[in-house]
Amino acid sequence: MNRVASFPLLDELQRALADIDAQGLRRGRLAVQRRHGPRLVIDGVEYLAFCSNDYLGLADHPALVAAVREGAGRYGVGAGASHLISGHSEAHHCLEQALAEFVGLPAALLFSTGYMANLAVVTTLAGRGDAVFADRLNHASLNDAALLSRAELYRYPHRDLETLERQLGHVRGRGRVVVTDAVFSMDGDVAPLPDLLALCERYDAWLVVDDAHGFGVLGPGGRGTLAHFGLCSPRIVYVGTLGKAAGVFGAFVAGHAVVIDMLVQRARTYLYTTALPPLIAHALLTSLELIRSADDRRARLFRHIARLRSRWNAGPWKLMESATAIQPLVVGDNARACAASRALARRGFLVPAIRPPTVPQGTARLRISLSAAHAEEEVDRLIEAVAQARAELAASRQAEA
Numbered sequence: 001m002n003r004v005a006s007f008p009l010l011d012e013l014q015r016a017l018a019d020i021d022a023q024g025l026r027r028g029r030l031a032v033q034r035r036h037g038p039r040l041v042i043d044g045v046e047y048l049a050f051c052s053n054d055y056l057g058l059a060d061h062p063a064l065v066a067a068v069r070e071g072a073g074r075y076g077v078g079a080g081a082s083h084l085i086s087g088h089s090e091a092h093h094c095l096e097q098a099l100a101e102f103v104g105l106p107a108a109l110l111f112s113t114g115y116m117a118n119l120a121v122v123t124t125l126a127g128r129g130d131a132v133f134a135d136r137l138n139h140a141s142l143n144d145a146a147l148l149s150r151a152e153l154y155r156y157p158h159r160d161l162e163t164l165e166r167q168l169g170h171v172r173g174r175g176r177v178v179v180t181d182a183v184f185s186m187d188g189d190v191a192p193l194p195d196l197l198a199l200c201e202r203y204d205a206w207l208v209v210d211d212a213h214g215f216g217v218l219g220p221g222g223r224g225t226l227a228h229f230g231l232c233s234p235r236i237v238y239v240g241t242l243g244k245a246a247g248v249f250g251a252f253v254a255g256h257a258v259v260i261d262m263l264v265q266r267a268r269t270y271l272y273t274t275a276l277p278p279l280i281a282h283a284l285l286t287s288l289e290l291i292r293s294a295d296d297r298r299a300r301l302f303r304h305i306a307r308l309r310s311r312w313n314a315g316p317w318k319l320m321e322s323a324t325a326i327q328p329l330v331v332g333d334n335a336r337a338c339a340a341s342r343a344l345a346r347r348g349f350l351v352p353a354i355r356p357p358t359v360p361q362g363t364a365r366l367r368i369s370l371s372a373a374h375a376e377e378e379v380d381r382l383i384e385a386v387a388q389a390r391a392e393l394a395a396s397r398q399a400e401a
């Protein structure tokens with residue numbers, strides 16, 4: 001590699017990378033060697049992770065591991081083709097019916113990822129000349145979806161329904177789609193879905209709800225954020241992901257049968273891609289059963305959330321207003337957030353620093369995520385470790401000054 005001469009395009013990339021470094025924004029990866037629940041082994045060292053979306057602790061559940069084996073025995077490993085050719089299996093079919101019934105909507109369609117499901121929904125409901133309205137803190141995939149749709153994108157300030165209503169009023173006689181995270185992934189707060197639905201009814205718009213962090217966790221029986229609010233409407237298109245609380249992989253869209261039919265005809269991330277491995281769909285049928293009967297796990301998760309919040313002593317780092325498993329701690333400065341994350345890692349805790357552009361400038365944070373797989377005593381140890389990390393950073397700043 002070194003013997004290959006550099007060329008201007010490569011130099012440009014290298015300069016851009018150096019720039020990322022200089023801003024303290026370089027991202028790296030950890031290679032996990034083994035896991036047991038939230039305990040991960042990396043480079044031979046065990047860490048307690050507060051960074052996964054495995055909210056119910058199902059990702060290494062023995063029943064899911066067994067279901068994967070059984071699914072592989074029945075279907076092999078790869079689907080071998082897209083859904084419309086020969087990749088669609090009975091497992092996919094049964095899972096779609098079970099998911100639709102679970103979230104209380106007429107029909108559902110599986111996708112390989114939430115990212116792809118969001119691209120599918122927005123590009124199918126909106127096209128050139130239409131308008132998409134998006135909360136500023138929505139997940140990146142929803143913004144990318146709007147750009148790909150070629151519709152005009154209106155982003156409204158976080159949860160600002162007045163601005164949204166004004167924007168909706170501006171665009172008459174065009175297709176309108178409002179898209180929102182149900183639980184915001186970096187803040188942990190919940191979208192005002194009943195008010196959003198009322199606006200969508202008044203202005204005749206679709207409401208696309210991305211429930212990546214609510215499915216399996218919120219609502220009676222973990223049926224998600226629509227169930228949490230008791231919402232039902234033919235204009236709601238629901239996206240649930242299956243790699244988070246469900247502990248597996250994949251995603252689905254649920255809604256009116258006409259919407260689902262149209263996705264099968266038009267959605268490019270459905271048509272032009274290999275089907276999700278049937279063994280995954282098979283395992284997800286078991287996951288759905290586990291979710292249904294996981295009231296105890298959900299109760300434990302919510303006890304952890306209450307414990308973290310009640311034992312948190314307000315210091316310079318503020319816990320954001322969140323009632324969900326996502327409990328962000330705002331540090332502010334990028335380099336300090338990273339230093340805090342490293343100080344926690346030295347104490348055996350994995351809590352990621354989330355920096356711009358994932359979150360707004362000046363709001364770099366430690367994103368703590370809790371899971372039913374954590375023990376109460378582990379939540380206490382995390383609180384203690386964060387206090388120590390904060391003291392360590394403050395001491396080193398004084399030493400520098």
Ligand SMILES: *Cc1c(COP(=O)(O)O)cnc(C)c1O
Pocket residue numbers: 112113114115116118139141181185210212213241242243250251
């Ligand atoms: C994780 C996430 C996605 C993407 O889902 P994947 O299945 O991981 O691709 C979409 N939306 C939100 C809000 C998410 O948090």
